[in-house]
Amino acid sequence: xxxxxxxxxxxxxxxxxxxxxxxxxxxxxxxxxxxxxxxxxxxxxxxxxxxxxxxxxxxxxxxxxxxxxxxxxxxxxxxxxxxxxxxxxxxxxxxxxxxxxxxxxxxxxxxxxxxxxxxxxxxxxxxxxxxxxxxxxxxxxxxxxxxxxxxxxxxxxxxxxxxxxxxxxxxxxxxxxxxxxxxxxxxxxxxxxxxxxxxxxxxxxxxxxxxxxxxxxxxxxxxxxxxxxxxxxxxxx
Numbered sequence: 432x433x434x435x436x437x438x439x440x441x442x443x444x445x446x447x448x449x450x451x452x453x454x455x456x457x458x459x460x461x462x463x464x465x466x467x468x469x470x471x472x473x474x475x476x477x478x479x480x481x482x483x484x485x486x487x488x489x490x491x492x493x494x495x496x497x498x499x500x501x502x503x504x505x506x507x508x509x510x511x512x513x514x515x516x517x518x519x520x521x522x523x524x525x526x527x528x529x530x531x532x533x534x535x536x537x538x539x540x541x542x543x544x545x546x547x548x549x550x551x552x553x554x555x556x557x558x559x560x561x562x563x564x565x566x567x568x569x570x571x572x573x574x575x576x577x578x579x580x581x582x583x584x585x586x587x588x589x590x591x592x593x594x595x596x597x598x599x600x601x602x603x604x605x606x607x608x609x610x611x612x613x614x615x616x617x618x619x620x621x622x623x624x625x626x627x628x629x630x631x632x633x634x635x636x637x638x639x640x641x642x643x644x645x646x647x648x649x650x651x652x653x654x655x656x657x658x659x660x661x662x663x664x665x666x667x668x
Contacts, residue, residue, distance in 0.1 A: 448485075454660050455482045456495040457529045460507050463499030473607040477623045484621060514540045515555035517548040519645045520638060523555045523665030525627045530658040543653050546645075558665060559627040563606030565599040566591045567618040574617030583612035596621065600628060624661075632667035 455478065462475035469476035475496070482492050497503050509529040518524050524547070530536040541549055565585070569576075576597040580588045585599040592598070597618070601609045603625055610623045635643060646666070654662050 450657075451485060452482075452487050452491060453657070454529075455485070455487060456491060457509055457660065459492065459495040460499030461509055461511075461529065463496045464501075467496050467500035467502065477607060477610060480620070481622050481624075512536065513552075513556075514544070514549065515552065516544050516550040517555070518649045518664070519547055520642050522547075522633055522646050523558055523629060524650070524653070525555060525559055525663040526653055526659055527626075527661040527663070528656075528658045529660050536656075536658045539656060539658070543656065546649050546652075555665075556627075558630050559663065560630060561603055562586070562626060562628050563601035563603050563609065563623070564626045564628070565601065565606070565610055565613065565623045566593075566596050566621045567599060567613055568593075568596045568621060569617055570614065570619040571617040576618070579613060579616035579618050582616050583609045585609050591621075593621075626661060627663040629663070629665035629667070632665045634667055 458478045459475065459482065462472065462478050465474065466472040467475075469479050479492065479496075494503075498505055498507055501507075509531055510533055512528045512530060512533060514526040514528065516524055516526075526540065528536055528540075568591075576588055576599075579585075580599055583599070584605055585601050587600040589598050589600070590596070599609060599613065599618075606623055606625060610620050613620055638646065650662055650664065653659060
């Protein structure tokens with residue numbers, strides 16, 4: 432399953448397209464606070480590249496940049512909030528939100544966590560590493576992910592979410608540097624972001640089919656909230 436939970440199935444993926452654009456627009460607006468030019472704003476450049484890879488409409492992308500940079504006269508303020516706790520069967524979860532109203536988001540999270548357990552700040556974070564996550568695929572035949580990781584400066588690597596992809600793990604401060612270096616070593620970057628990687632993930636095989644379904648249903652409900660940007664899970668396999 433990997434550190435970041437993603438909805439499964441073609442129908443879910445299709446329905447999630449609009450939500451993906453909404454999440455990327457928020458990321459773009461937040462990043463654009465530090466400048467509207469991707470060439471001089473590394474964080475914005477990474478998100479813009481990701482938006483282009485998933486074919487976000489050009490008008491939507493440009494509007495998000497201008498809005499975030501304050502070029503439209505609108506005031507945009509999103510607060511970054513992380514909720515920690517457990518899904519059913521003590522599976523650790525970190526939920527990353529961008530919200531314009533914490534007073535709305537907080538009670539919604541409390542309701543969603545009723546089937547699990549909402550923790551306090553730090554109650555789960557200690558069991559995750561804050562890292563850069565770069566999902567990439569070979570752009571040339573025979574590209575060696577281990578060699579690319581060493582040459583580009585990644586700390587670690589593991590199979591990516593999609594077949595044939597590799598997840599390169601970096602120090603948070605090296606995310607942009609490694610993202611720029613990987614293409615020189617035969618890998619096309621698909622996504623690049625900061626996230627949380629579980630130190631001691633529970634093996635999915637240790638849960639029964641019914642238990643795993645309960646965890647999946649819980650994660651799907653969390654992921655469906657409009658303020659949720661990413662869901663990181665202490666589950667492997």
